[in-house]
Amino acid sequence: MPKVYILLPVHNRNEITRGFIKCLSAQTFSNYHLVLIDDGSSDGTAEMVKEYIPSATVLRGNGDWWWAGSLQQGLNWLKLNPPMPSDVILMTNDDAEIPPDFIETGCALLKPGVLMQATVCDDITHEVLDVGMVYEDRNMLFRVPRPGESINCLTTNGLFMRWQDLQVVGGFYPRLLPHYLSDYEFTMRAHKKENHLLLFLRKFFSIKSAGNPVYWTTFVFLVSPMKYLPLHLAKIWKGALFTIVKRILSPNRKRI
Secondary structure (H helix, E strand, O other): OOOEEEEEEEOOOHHHHHHHHHHHHOOOOOOEEEEEEEEOOOOOHHHHHHHHOOOOEEEEEOOOOHHHHHHHHHHHHHHHOOOOOOOEEEEOOOOOOOOOOHHHHHHHHOOOOEOEEOOEEOOOOOOEEEOOEEEEOOOOEEEOOOOOOOOOEOOOOOEEEEHHHHHHHOOOOOOOOOOOOHHHHHHHHHHHOEOOHHHHHHHHOOOOOOOOHHHHHHHHHHHOOHHHHHHHHHHHHHHHHHHHHHHHHOOOEOEO
16 A cells, blocks of 8 residues: 655644544554644644644744645655655645545545545535536636536645656645635646656556567567567567657646
């Protein structure tokens, strides 16, 4: 199982944050590291969190980071303490109440190249409140998706992604969008982002790839008569080059 890095921005909501930390402490998945981004709290929030989770990393601000700046501070810390490519990053609010299997289920469902938002429900009626949004460029309008409709923007409340995919998307723009709309811009950029060439090359040259030109080269060296070897090698690497160039010119988009 991957390690999960949880980015949790907080500001002067000690009791609300305490509720989330209690949920976190009750998780069935224990291989996580909490990065608490305390943007200038004066109510002892960070100290309270450390009592529950002594291993937590605390980043302290002066109250001017806001939401995007806080998450960016978390990303800056991750860059200095880089996770494994397949490790999972979870961005979330401190007012979320999560079930004990929340992280375990999220890790099981998350696939490479995907940003995945948790479904947000009313804690009393259990009515679904948020599954992501559709942004209409023409009307500059956010709306609830219709059944079966593709979603193109998410919030950062319960947002899962792999570290290698987060690096492709990039960070936030705290000076341009310090708070509201910053999460929508981030996930819309991920939706529009073309699959990174490096990720494709990793798959193309992996052991699991039936078309891996390195193994085809080894194969023809072992079985081909010497007089056919140059022709076979040229065919293999011409095909590989064509596939890579085609990928560059006609990339698939990242999925959300």
